[in-house]
Amino acid sequence: MSLSLASSPLVWDTDLLKRYDLAGPRYTSYPTAPQFKGSLTSDDIKRLLQQSNAAARPLSLYTHIPFCDTLCYYCGCHKTVTRLKSRALPYIQGVIREMEIQSRYIDRSRPVKQLHWGGGTPTYISTEEMTLLMQATRQYFQLLDNDEGEYGIEIHPGQVSASTMQHLRNLGFNRVSMGIQDFDLKVQQAVNRFNSLQDVTRLVADLRRQQFQSIAMDLIYGLPFQNTRSFSETLHRVIELSPDRLSLFNYAHLPDKFKSQRMIRQADLPSSQEKLAIFHRSTELLQEAGYLYLGMDHFAKPGDSLGKALEDRSLQRNFQGYSTHGECDLLAFGVSSISALHDVYFQNTKDLAAYQQHVNEGHLPIEKSCQLTDDDQLRRYVINQIICHGELDFAAIDQRFDINTMLYFTNELFALTPMVDDGLITLSSRGLQVNNSGRLLVRRICMVFDRYLQQPSTEIRYSKII
CATH class of the missing domain: 3.80.30.20 (tm_1862 like domain)
Structure with missing residues (x-):
């Protein structure tokens, strides 16, 4: 996303926003x-x-x-x-x-x-x-x-x-x-x-x-x-x-x-x-x-x-x-905190007493972790590019991950068709561009590439996009 687009007045279409305003992750990490x-x-x-x-x-x-x-x-x-x-x-x-x-x-x-x-x-x-x-x-x-x-x-x-x-x-x-x-x-x-x-x-x-x-x-x-x-x-x-x-x-x-x-x-x-x-x-x-x-x-x-x-x-x-x-x-460091290395996240215990006990005994207080697969790393990159820069360059993804992006994401690109029709994004053989009318709904665009949302869980509740 260019500085000129970032400073451009946002397109506000209430009907469009209501239609796409679902609950979803904030993508402070992927996987979430x-x-x-x-x-x-x-x-x-x-x-x-x-x-x-x-x-x-x-x-x-x-x-x-x-x-x-x-x-x-x-x-x-x-x-x-x-x-x-x-x-x-x-x-x-x-x-x-x-x-x-x-x-x-x-x-x-x-x-x-x-x-x-x-x-x-x-x-x-x-x-x-x-x-x-x-x-x-x-x-x-x-x-x-x-x-x-x-x-x-x-x-x-x-x-x-x-x-x-x-x-x-x-x-x-x-x-x-x-x-x-x-x-x-x-x-x-x-x-x-x-x-x-x-x-x-x-x-x-x-x-x-x-x-x-x-x-x-x-x-x-x-x-x-x-x-x-x-x-x-x-x-x-x-x-x-x-x-x-x-x-x-x-x-x-x-x-x-x-x-x-x-x-x-x-x-x-x-x-x-x-x-x-x-x-x-x-x-x-x-x-x-x-x-x-x-x-x-x-x-x-x-x-x-x-x-x-x-x-x-x-x-x-x-x-x-x-x-x-x-x-x-x-x-x-500290209770509940999350570390992020290249291909792994790990989170400390959320229990204050347990945290104190672990460190007092000389142990790291890590409670859970997520080892990213190759697919996770690819999707993290894609989501980060959309949410931070408003675009995807398929050739750059091909080279970085040694894949054919359009083939790899065939289902996801097809699922984006309604967003293309509604003017939220522009999609071509070269890549994806978030249009001004789609900037408020960037979380919804990212959700299409989230593999874990294809396996919904009733235990997970997210905030609405807007």
Whole structure:
């Protein structure tokens, strides 16, 4: 996808969107998390990491800090809500122990181009614990000291001080992602998430004074009591704050899956028609403000590294959404975190007590894994090309995977016929191109190439595309 297409006004056909707005994966990985069913031994991990060393790819590190002071009712993340700050230090010590175990098999000369702390609320931990964790990370891995790495952290803007952010900047963080969700007080009360416009405005000024390189903000549409007018007010305020990146997430109400969502009344949620109108107006406002629509729910300024990655075709999808540096191997630490090497994913246990026991006994806390087959790697590439670049070059796929793409995907290409007829894509002997009218439905296009969706399971529930 070119920068010109990314900045072009989106084609909005309500009837078409409703027809294709099915539930489906977000494709932060392929295969997706429900397919993580394998197990790995310590010898398997040692072998995989040695293979990773041989490939000499740079590293991306992710650390999951699950703790939160308060419960946000909409949240579907893996978290532990507690005000007992004493729980943090044993966990941080466990994460450091996990790093030490895994680093035994890693070539420490490999540079860490990306680093991210997610949660939960990473700023739940004290500044002393932040220092302890970052110093250990530097001890076991080769962090960049020239501020060229993309080192980011997720924060709750209503619960963090300027001094804490300065401390994080001094530790080497240069990027911040904050969850705004909505500035409307009635919405905030309904979801138990509070951060005022004054809080965020003051924090953004502090972050810019502290020379953070990138500020990202997350909003959620589809929350209780939202409507097009009120959400547009929030978005106007956000645009005035001028974040470098912005994500506009679709709230998926799944109270059977996420207990906290049972605190939200179905009757208070906007109708599907109103929800669609909210998203429509939001995309208009953001594009009018000069943001590029990267795909799905991500927007960025043209000069942001995501916009540059789009231009030089290094844009990728990973477990944090759209990202840069697709050449990195991802090593993840902490409860529930997922690592991704060339042809394998492995995920840590989601049970906090089990995690602590594993690392205290000197074992990696891996619970399940997914070894990618040749077919998985091919389809991952195809889905990534569609979702990040809006196109497929059949000749390039032929050469990369030594196949005849049109023969290999005969059934899938036939299944795309209705999308061709509806103008979502253009299909030829040379490749596939997502048209402007298909950009909002890129997840639906990717689903055609998902082999696992051809074996539907009643146990797997996905969010709607829009």
